[in-house]
Amino acid sequence: MWQALREELKDQNFEVITVALDTGGAEAARPAIERASPTHPSLIDERHIVAELYGIVNVPTAVWIDETGTIVRPPETPASSARMAEMIGIGPTEYVDALRDWAVNGAASVYIPPAGERRSRLHRPDATEALAAAHFRLAEHLYLHGEREAARPHFEEALRLRPESWTYRRQMWANYEPQNNMNREWYNAAMATGDIPYYPPVQFGDTAPDAAATAQKQREIYEALFKPLMAPDQ
Amino acid sequence: MSEPVTVLYAQGEARVDDALAEGGDLWLHLADLTRASGWALKPEGACLGEVCVPLPAGRRNRFVRDDGRDARFNLPELARLLDMPVVADSATRTWCFGESAPARGKQLDSLMAPDFTLPDLGGGMHALSDYRGKKVFLVAWASW
Numbered sequence: 180m181w182q183a184l185r186e187e188l189k190d191q192n193f194e195v196i197t198v199a200l201d202t203g204g205a206e207a208a209r210p211a212i213e214r215a216s217p218t219h220p221s222l223i224d225e226r227h228i229v230a231e232l233y234g235i236v237n238v239p240t241a242v243w244i245d246e247t248g249t250i251v252r253p254p255e256t257p258a259s260s261a262r263m264a265e266m267i268g269i270g271p272t273e274y275v276d277a278l279r280d281w282a283v284n285g286a287a288s289v290y291i292p293p294a295g296e297r298r299s300r301l302h303r304p305d306a307t308e309a310l311a312a313a314h315f316r317l318a319e320h321l322y323l324h325g326e327r328e329a330a331r332p333h334f335e336e337a338l339r340l341r342p343e344s345w346t347y348r349r350q351m352w353a354n355y356e357p358q359n360n361m362n363r364e365w366y367n368a369a370m371a372t373g374d375i376p377y378y379p380p381v382q383f384g385d386t387a388p389d390a391a392a393t394a395q396k397q398r399e400i401y402e403a404l405f406k407p408l409m410a411p412d413q
Numbered sequence: 414m415s416e417p418v419t420v421l422y423a424q425g426e427a428r429v430d431d432a433l434a435e436g437g438d439l440w441l442h443l444a445d446l447t448r449a450s451g452w453a454l455k456p457e458g459a460c461l462g463e464v465c466v467p468l469p470a471g472r473r474n475r476f477v478r479d480d481g482r483d484a485r486f487n488l489p490e491l492a493r494l495l496d497m498p499v500v501a502d503s504a505t506r507t508w509c510f511g512e513s514a515p516a517r518g519k520q521l522d523s524l525m526a527p528d529f530t531l532p533d534l535g536g537g538m539h540a541l542s543d544y545r546g547k548k549v550f551l552v553a554w555a556s557w
Contacts, residue, residue: 181552194547196539198531200555205534207556212534220539222531224553228424231512232527235553244526244549248542257552278550285548294524303518310498313511317500320421321507329505346555353557360557 180239180259184275185219191282192246195219198229200238202319202350226319230346231312234302237345237378239263243281243291251281251291253300256378268380277383289384300382307398311340315347322354331355342401343375368404375400420449420488421509433485437499439508440478440485450488450510459491466494526551 199208243252258264261271318333352359427449433440458467496513
């Protein structure tokens, strides 16, 4: 998805790094990576380390990092296509144009918010999220060591604590109930809530974001959303 | 009775042959404590590299216990002191010590992009910090 842009901007000191949040590892990620034929690093993150470090709960999620290793745009949903752009409330090429602007103008780009603004946009985990992450970390370890059944209660506890995490939910489905990832019922239900967008709108310039629901309210909404979709024995 | 356990601390993983698990407590010999978590017991308290945490007065025995020949240290008690979540799986005797939410918050305040090292399809390892000096557009995706 980003290969063409990467080739366009590489001579402006610009690199793309993709990270596949896939417990299935190289085997799961290989088909899509080979289709893209990337010249940029395409990394495999079996244990969702990057998701935990950056507070990522859905994919795709992008972060802009400057030459000094500083976050200049906190995690957000990027748009490489007109369809994605519409979902995040911007014009069809606005996101890639913003990246081009950053490549050319660097720190002077209008798309780089001031440090204080970046801090306020960075999501800080609370104790519930930290506990969920520990369960998820334990679940991943057990799963990757062949202990599928021992891992399952810890995946479920991570999800119980953080029903709003799509990375937890869809990875768990990929591990145990892959048919759920094919079935779009959950997606349609999420899109229909209206209160919590599946992909939050991107904050460019003066675009005023909708008031974000508190973490607790978001959890309540997702918990209610997934009750009818849960299997009877859960 | 001592038992073998697996300790997951930060991104590391260590097998400890001779741990004492008692409810929410896990008593490790001092050498195992350091091997599994990097923490060492010193006169100043529990130390990780340059950082030392004094053990709370009057509660030292919740952290340190003499075990005849060798002392044992209760790592979960230190984790609780530092707001780190502790999760144990009794069936597999695996203990996971997670990142503290306040510590992660402080790290995010610095606006420094957290570093990580991951493999590509060929198994070559890449650290984010290898790309210092370039503007990096980092994108997380998934096959699911």
